[in-house]
Amino acid sequence: MSPVLRTPRPTSAASHAAAERTGHVVLRGTEVPARAHACPGTPTMAQVVVLDGTAVPTPAHYRTWSATLAAHGFTALRTGALAPRQAAQAEQAGLVCVQELALLDVSAPFVIGKVTTGKVTTGKVTTGTRRLRESELGIAAEIDAAAFGLTWALDATMLADIRTATPSHRARVVMADGRVAGFLVSGRAGRTGYVQRLAVDPTLHRRGLATALLRDSLRWMRRGRVRRAFVNTHVENTAALELYRRHGFVELPERLRVYEGPVVR
Ligand SMILES: CC(C)(COP(=O)(O)OP(=O)(O)OC[C@H]1O[C@@H](n2cnc3c(N)ncnc32)[C@H](O)[C@@H]1OP(=O)(O)O)[C@@H](O)C(=O)NCCC(=O)NCCS
Incomplete structure (x- = not known):
């Protein structure tokens, strides 16, 4: 897997302040607004949250974010649940799929x-x-x-x-x-x-x-x-899949994927 990070960027005092104030790091430097939280089970892993779910972050975005994350002491990052177009970019950034999610919908x-x-x-x-x-x-x-x-x-x-x-x-x-x-x-x-x-x-x-x-x-x-509601859950989460099916949700052919990769200074 290729590293996600190229050049370390200086961390702004504002980012540090934001992290202290709200518990997340604001990821600046790209046109895609995002922030990161420490994963509870692995505090050195940053969960990246892209605020506009329809945005398609590219390898350049991941590199920029990685620089900020490295400066905050993170060693790895995890994406949210990515749709196929977003997943393709994450793969190009060298990230690896760690979880596959079923996407279900129900119509009124x-x-x-x-x-x-x-x-x-x-x-x-x-x-x-x-x-x-x-x-x-x-x-x-x-x-x-x-x-x-x-x-x-x-x-x-x-x-x-x-x-x-x-x-x-x-x-x-x-x-x-x-x-x-x-x-x-x-x-x-x-x-x-x-x-x-x-x-x-x-x-x-x-x-x-x-x-x-x-x-x-x-x-x-x-x-x-x-008119239409969506939910996603792990492909093998029988309990959740059964619960949602009982409420009319139907699994769509499209899968969502979560990716992880190292953050290198
Ligand atoms: C999925 C989850 C929320 C279900 O909570 P719950 O309170 O046990 O669910 P309910 O008692 O309302 O179950 C409703 C129906 O869902 C299905 N279901 C629930 N658990 C199930 C299981 N372990 N296996 C198969 N079906 C199951 C059944 O159809 C059940 O009806 P029944 O008990 O009459 O057979 C719970 O298992 C959970 O918290 N799992 C971990 C987190 C998670 O998966 N969250 C949702 C994913 S997005």
Whole structure:
């Protein structure tokens, strides 16, 4: 794999300040606005978030970003889920595919069936949802790490940032035994909806909690007159694929890919 970085760039005081203030590094120097977060499981790995999901970063973009990341002490970078055109550029930059994601969509009217509550056997499980409070982002991040595993986990800052990825969003939690048991962040841009992040505490799986969250999300999209909603998940994530299929989502032929590569000074 060829290195992503050519020339180290001096780090601006503003970038350092931004990293300290908000927990992310602003990636400047290209026409594609982006930022980076330290991956919770591998703090030397930078998760690069491109703010305009339709932008197609080129090898030159990755080189520029790598310089900033190296100056901030990162040794590797990870992309978001890339569509084929974006993936081709990442490959040209020498990055390597580390995860393949299935892309699913559903068109209105959405399937919003009944929530199953009959399986609840331990304590009191509420299948209603409520707003994810700012103070609960840390708890949501713990659930995220437990559900996805530390390698793919998002921390509280990243979860907070997901909410700004679309013009409007909805972040909800579901409660069980008096505590937050799962969360879902959805986004909406015009008539398109996105199920952005969904995780349920692994000790409380198969109790209808994700179903409650997804129903809430689809209802919100319906109120917003969303015509088509998208979600992506790992190709082997049977639980999620089954959950989404039950709500009318259909897998598209197109796959999304996540790439990683070293950041070299
Ligand atoms: C996917 C996930 C959110 C499901 O949460 P959950 O609260 O257990 O889901 P529900 O209880 O609402 O399940 C609803 C339906 O989804 C399907 N499902 C859920 N888990 C399943 C599993 N392990 N295997 C097969 N189907 C499964 C079933 O059809 C289930 O209905 P049933 O229990 O009546 O058979 C949960 O497993 C999770 O957090 N996984 C890790 C993170 C993740 O994958 N997030 C989504 C990816 S984007």
